[in-house]
Amino acid sequence: MDLWQLLLTLAVAGSGSAFSGSEDSSEKPKFTKCRSPELETFSCHWTDGVRHGLKNAGSVQLFYIRRSTQEWTQEWKECPDYVSAGENSCYFNSSYTSIWIPYCIKLTSNGGTVDQKCFSVEEIVQPDPPIGLNWTLLNISLTGIHADIQVRWEPPPNADVQKGWIVLKYELQYKEVNESQWKMMDPVLSTSVPVYSLRLDKEYEVRVRSRQRNSEKYGEFSEVLYVTLPQMSPFACEEDFQFPWFLIIIFGIFGLTMILFLFIFSKQQRIKMLILPPVPVPKIKGIDPDLLKEGKLEEVNTILAIHDNYKPEFYNDDSWVEFIELDIDDLDEKTEGSDTDRLLSNDHEKSLNILGAKDDDSGRTSCYEPDILETDFNASDVCDGTSEVAQPQRLKGEVDLLCLDQKNQNNSPSTDTTPTTQQPSIILAKENKPRPLLISGTESTQQAAHTQLSNPSSLANIDFYAQVSDITPAGSVVLSPGQKNKAGISPCDMPPEVASLCQANFIMDNAYFCEADAKKCITVAPHVEAESRVEPSFNQEDIYITTESLTTTAGQSGTTERAVSSEMPVPDYTSIHIIQSPRGLVLNATALPLPDKEFLSSCGYVSTDQLNKIMP
């Protein structure tokens, strides 16, 4: 029984303690707020921490201590007034209050300190709410919808504002009666403030609160003031201000239209172009450079058919038209004052220029003159395209003409011009003149050939194409097609003076010569002589040594080859059979099958197309 009682009490005590332990924190008294409303007195409040119905054993006490004259009074004094400020509070009247003096207070319960706080009185100032709120009507708007009022109040009575002991700042708040959100106004120092723009048909609530000017903590709000404004006059406008959408739209459209007109005026020209595009001027079609590059003869022929002077039959019959070599850069010739010279040279220059121009723009109408076009092809006299089988014959045929003119002129410069002609040949070798042009130009060269040939000085060594077949150890380049002698051997002089000319030619720096010429030189001269002549040529600084020349030397050593070579026209591209010596090459003359008609050249160039026909 005793044991049961003990257990029961223990259980009850335990539960009781458990209960108390769980609510221990809430039961503990704590300071809630210490406040001084006017900087003269202050009061402190605390929570009791007592559960309903249950009271703690000990009562709560407040002790305070304050420093005076730099020393703490050692003993804690008890609160002087537990009553005046309400329950669970301690009120310090003005005799106990010292401003700017640190205070410490503590809360005790059953002898034990439960809470402690330290502060200075000027830090805890929270004024009372203002009193005596009232309002007066200032004015009513013209529309009769809105009104302004002036709200006035009195400072809290306990705050000694008059003596300036405390300075207060006020904040006003107002709202419509059925609204939930208060509108705040800026804090003011004065005790009256105007409130603007209140609607006449609504009721408003106004309240004010204050704080010390130096602090940030506001006091309580005053009582609410109800503002009932006079009713709206029946003549007042009913409609409220509505956003003038209509006006805005109108003005917006107007503005946009203005901007559009300005834009149109400023960009008149451009808009005109957009709306009414100009009619394109018809372009006169010329020769498409691409056609020329591709080598499509038929199209070019059709294009050129518009020209009067073009005779395709003639072209078809005679494929190997002699090309007249013109000397482009020879300025010395111009010093000679024959009219024909100048005329021819001018034509030549012009033709060259136009030829160049033609390549660039085929649509140019002004430059396109049929007459000038014909003279173009005089310049394209290289062994490209057509080999010059007929050349020697042609040369011979026109020798008389040439001789006639030539004798009139000075032949001596022919030798002089030869070195210089070397250069144009080299230069022109690099030019890629289109073949059809040359082919078609040959017929025109036929016509003008006599005029051209009359001027031996205008015989230019223009090689358009030269195939490099080999490079000698000496560093010279061996070109395969042996052209006719560009040294400007005038055909007139050739027959009688072929020996001397040969010698001269060989001595000269120009190594291009046709096999025919070379043969002439060789056949005329004795065997040894030719050799001797030939050899010196090699001794000299020949830049180009043609296979012909090499062939001739080789042929000398072996007559059989020579015989073969003399009989058959050696093709331009011959394969090298053996290399016997540094100076000897045996060419395989029979290697290439010779085409019937086209490839009848003793010297001259084989075009790539023809070469393709030759070689499978």
Next chain:
Amino acid sequence: MDNKGWSLKAGSLLLLLLLVSDLLLCQSVASLPICPSGAVNCQVSLRDLFDRAVILSHYIHNLSSEMFNEFDKRYAQGRGFITKAINSCHTSSLSTPEDKEQAQQIHHEDLLNLILRVLRSWNDPLYHLVTEVRGMQEAPDAILSRAIEIEEQNRRLLEGMEKIVGQVHPGIRENEVYSVWSGLPSLQMADEDTRLFAFYNLLHCLRRDSHKIDNYLKLLKCRIVYDSNC
């Protein structure tokens, strides 16, 4: 077109200049000189002097409050300074009135002198506060700028107060009494805790004293200028 643009530019520049000058003027609190320097018989009215003094003292108190709050927020959280810091300020030795009755009983000349003493006492500490805050680790700009401003305004207020005293009590010139501040060594302590506590203490004292001076001046203004009827 060019002229128009130029004139517009000039106008805007002028406006900008005006604005800037206005701002500068507004910033310097109560610095409008009514008496040009060098004038002999210029007399600013007592009312104006007091108005300016009150404005200055209010400004100083606001700055010191903010400075203290900044410091408290930054450095003093969780250190329990407030319990320790019921401290002694170096100006406590000056027997200033501690409540309204005492303040009302004291004669206004004495009160003026007291104010002067307190202001003088703060010259030195403020100067050292600025230098020490500058040398603080991550010197907080908010605190430093306010310290500099307070130092300057304090000097100005002192001048203003001396002028007021000259007007209220011409001829009487008391000895320059002020309480000496000896807290510099603690501000320069190596131990961070001690040093921070010294700062806290100083800023707390500054806030308190600035509030005191503000209050006294407002009281005096109402008493002298408005005859106790503010």
